[in-house]
Amino acid sequence: MRIPSYFFTRKGYQRFFAGVLLGFLIGWVFFLIQFGNLQEYYIHEIKKYQDRIQDLNGKIKHWIGEYEKSNKEQEKKLKLQEIQVQITNKNDLRLPGITMYEISQEVQDELENLLGKNIESLAAMKDLVIRTLQNKEFIVDDNKYRVVVQHLFLYTTMEVHVKVIPLIK
Structure with a gap:
């Protein structure tokens, strides 16, 4: 260029x-x-x-x-804070709802002394808790009932699934 x-x-x-x-x-x-x-x-x-x-x-x-x-x-260090009871055979029994409620309340009352206990110690005595519930007779309106524990879930809330068996007079 x-x-x-x-x-x-x-x-x-x-x-x-x-x-x-x-x-x-x-x-x-x-x-x-x-x-x-x-x-x-x-x-x-x-x-x-x-x-x-x-x-x-x-x-x-x-x-x-x-x-x-x-x-x-x-x-x-976890402690048990709540107990929930569920009846698994509600439909099969054809019992009044108030009776089912009273049975679940009696089961809760039976387990109430476990509130505040260490979860580790409760897990160790889980079988004892199950046997205690299954050996007790619950009386509601002059009728006797037994419960069979089907499931027991344990954490801060104890969830117990029970089957109610009416006892013959």
């Missing part, structure tokens, strides 16, 4: 192009310095955040370990 000599023969044009070239070079150097400073700043920020992330991940691991250990300790 040929540059016309007309622009380089006159001093005004030469100064203009020299100024453009010098301005471009000064601008480019300024850009490189500013870009380098920004890159250095962001590298420093990224490193700082990476260190903080590693620190926080370490703290999270520590807290998760503490949380799991605390949960295991609290699980050992």
Whole structure:
């Protein structure tokens, strides 16, 4: 590509192009310095955040370990807070609803002394609780009933599923 000599023969044009070239070079150097400073700043920020992330991940691991250990300790200290009794053969017996309610209340009354006990100790004596319920006769409106424990779920709430068997007079 040929540059016309007309622009380089006159001093005004030469100064203009020299100024453009010098301005471009000064601008480019300024850009490189500013870009380098920004890159250095962001590298420093990224490193700082990476260190903080590693620190926080370490703290999270520590807290998760503490949380799991605390949960295991609290699980050992759990107490029985509520007792629920469900009669599984309500439809088969054709007894009045009030009778079913009274039977379930008597079963709850029988288990009431277990409230506030440690769940671990209750789990150890689960068979005793089942035998106690199955050997007791419940009297409602001059009729005797026995219960057979079908399921016993134990956590902070004891859920007992019983089958009611009327006894012949």
